[in-house]
Amino acid sequence: MPRTSPSSSSTLSANGRYRCAVCGFDVRLGSASIALDAAHIRWHQAGGPETEDNGLALCVLHHKTFDLGAFTVREGVLAVSDQANGSTGFQEALLAYHGKPIRDPQHPDWRPGMKHLDWHGREVFKGEARHRG
């Protein structure tokens, strides 16, 4: 059994990625980033490599909702599932970013790899992307 969540941040480096790629969350305690993960795009259990292009800096909220398929990233743009809904939090934390580009990492080599994002869109993302508008 996996001892951690599907995309544990245990080994993937969060170096240089100090804010959530979705919302920009960058809270620190002293000098240490907190509640910010280096999420695996393609899960470790599914053969996802420990490489920078399989990583995405996400706050815990966006890490969890990404791992559960409430949103994915297509061609650099965030797509929220048409199955995701809610009142408090949904609009502000997810829908507000629908159709918006994710933030670039601090180094171009750390940009998320298309093949990993394709895998996420196929295997993890739930339902269809909402219509923009």
Ligand SMILES: [Zn+2]
């Ligand atoms: Zn976030």
